[in-house]
Amino acid sequence: MKQENIRNFCIIAHIDHGKSTLADRILETTGAMDKREMKDQMLDSMDLERERGITIKLNAVQLSYKWHGECYQLNLIDTPGHVDFSYEVSRSLAACEGAILVVDASQGVEAQTLANLYLALDNNLTIIPVINKIDLPSADPEKVIKELETIGFGREEIVLTSAKTGVGIEELLEKVIERIPSPKGEKAKPLKALIFDSLFDSYRGVITSLRVVDGEVRVGQNIKMMETGAIYDVVGLSINTPKEEKVNSLSAGEVGYLYASIKSISDVHVGDTVTLEENPAAERLPGYKPMKPTVYCGLYPIESNKFEDLREALEKLKLNDAALTYEPETSKALGFGFRCGFLGLLHMEIIEERIEREFGIDLIATSPSVVYEVVLTDKTKVMVDSPTKMPRREIISKTLEPYVKASIFTPSEYIGPIMELCQDKRGNFINMEYLDETRVTIHYDIPLSEIVYDFFDRLKSSTKGYASFDYEISDYKESNLVKMDILLNGEIVDALSVIVHKDFAYSRGRIVCEKLKEIIPRQLFEVPIQAAIGGHVIARETVRALRKDVLAKCYGGDVTRKKKLLEKQKEGKKRMKQIGSVEVPQEAFLSILSTKE
């Protein structure tokens, strides 16, 4: 394929604006898949992706399209739409020259539309704005065109499509060929290929997704990972059409997969540059700045003998998810587990679900925590990502917590409730911008811990779901933070401790105690539940002792029924964690997140 006939592009959008459906339609229009073969959202191969309707792992597919008698190679690189995954978005952007920006014809520009747009502009991509779902009765393309004009697009650049009916798709593909530049690299130079993704296959080892920038790679050559120095023999190269097709080489501008019997996961870093052992490139591609996790939680296997399995699962997930971090942690209450770091709450939930589903390990997750900065009286700084690592109060001189710049997009009638919510969440108002008469962006500085707590749910409920929201980490600000412990039967349960703002400790303590009282079943003995700060009890509830648990009647000798009942009761106990003499159900560990007042 001539390099000038190659186009590498991705699709970016706010969540739910129809990105994956648009990708499906493009696949169909280019003939990569016929209708019979189409499953909805073809590119989302993980079950979880299809169920949740979001794209978690990026995916690249090679399409061919004939236009004006020329054959073009279109490489479509799918990206996730959620804010937690902006790291992955930036990975796929680095492999492209252009991006299709999808906006829903009835919902218009949303918070993540902008966030993704700015990310794409930072990567010097050519943007093609698309208004999708124009077939919907509620569609208002004219209004959305105006919104796009306000953020700098010309009316003539905008393509109107309906991924559902297929309207506008050919026009869109023509725009992609016309406007997105072909890749710039040179085939004659030494090989430089960017690893933008990888995954583990039990038969072939690590498979990496590559964007060849300069040079060419062929099956049988020896390649070298420039960062780790590892050298491997290329066993196979392939492209995804979206069926896997083997090829003999990949050259400058092309996108494909490489496998080389790589058994050691640690040899492959996403963002690293692949070159040839013979005639290597002089320097690496810029790669990625790894994103730092912002949210941490403890993950523990319910069955303690699954600890090693959990380690293996995390190792495999980390392979194509560099943002995930983990280190072993021990809890008095929960035994051996891992302290894991995530980009955000959704990222955390997805990792938990993937571990439970794909690896079959039942987990207890402790409540999420952000990373606090603690300055001690001797001026040393400590980063605290877990309540158990909080230093003693006597040696703390000050505490700081991370803040985010939150941008909330909303119809103007919800400005009041949103400002109320943000104030509740200790936010500082920055400013407000009108997109048009009825739509506004409100900017706030808010502690990240409040976002992690219940901000998103409350934003949705106070705006009937109309507001959308995006945030970026800004800086650390001083804050009066304390560690709140929870005691069951007089003993601190380390896995239930949290760091909270002192002014909110009493109400949080009360809510958590009430919630635990609901969740912890009555036991043979009375169980006091207490919330305490440094030994000082601030809230208390009691789970009263079990008074009745008996099957009085025997139905004409039907004792089988009684045995079944007892067996069910016994099974139920297996899902509980024994802490001291108290049996605690799994969901108790997330009760700290409870938002019910």
Place this chain on the structure above:
Amino acid sequence: MTKYCYVHIPFCKTICSYCDFCKLLYEPNLVDRYLDALEREIDSIYQGEVLETIYIGGGTPSCLNMVQLERLFQILNKLNKSKEVEITIEGNFESTTKEKLEFYQKQGVNRLSFGMESMSEKNLEFLERSFNKEEAEKVIKEARKFGFQNINIDLMYALPKETIEDLKEDLSYLFSLEPEHISTYSLILEDHTKLALKNIQPMDEELDAKMYEEICQEMRNHSYEHYEISNFAKKGKESRHNLCYWNNEEYYGFGLGASSYIGNERKSNTKSLTQYLRKNEYREIETVGEKEKIEYEVILNLRKKEGISLEKFQEKYNRDFWKIFPCMELVNQKLLKVEENHLSIPENKWYISNEIIVQILEREKYE
């Protein structure tokens, strides 16, 4: 050797709101066909053992007319009985006539069981039952005349609006009838009952437990022995049939919905009359191996005051109880007690016995 036998008569003249037993509205033609099917079932299964107890339960066996009762006993007379056989028949006061009492007596019935449940107006309304004091007193008096010296009365408590005072009244009336045996049951809201359809909520656990304590106390005051979680009796008047279940003994179960335990099988008959009449008797069969037998031994025996005889356990299974169930910890916590080589649950913990039994089973190390 199977020495105990349960026979189920599923018919009732009215259906009580709480009832989850296998019951049908009384219909004379159906009763006749049912009795034929019952006879066929007994003929095909009964192996001729000498029986120690026969328990005719329901339903309301006393609602059968004289002809039907005669037919029933004609069938039951095929069973061999020991000299000391205990034969119980259940019934209600309104359908138990003098004629029937006389007939029972002639047929060797020596134990009567009546469902009184409650005499408080609001409870009766809730239960969709009726109760007439004079009638009850008359029946008891007649029964005494025919020489019945072992009468049980059922009492129900923990009904949604019941108070401790209501319960005390029920108890005091019950004692005035001087039954030898009293069975008490707190209301269980079962699926498929009229109550479940009305979405009735159970009584608060605390009050329910207090009522149970009140009953236990009053029974002590009136010299009834609390020999099993739900049962009280004057000395020597314990229900031998009931005890066969809790002693993990084998028993026949004939009739619609009846359960049996013979050899290595616990069977439950179908609850569908059509199926039963078509000879499709079994609903469920559970095969019990040694492990299951041992588990039943624990589950069932611990309902009794005397608990499990560790000596008999050793004899029966040739295994050491403590090796299979290392639960000394529970003894230390006073959830279990050991006395005269019997392991039992202390009476003040009976109301939470399920939890204790589950804790024992959790420690099971059967190999």
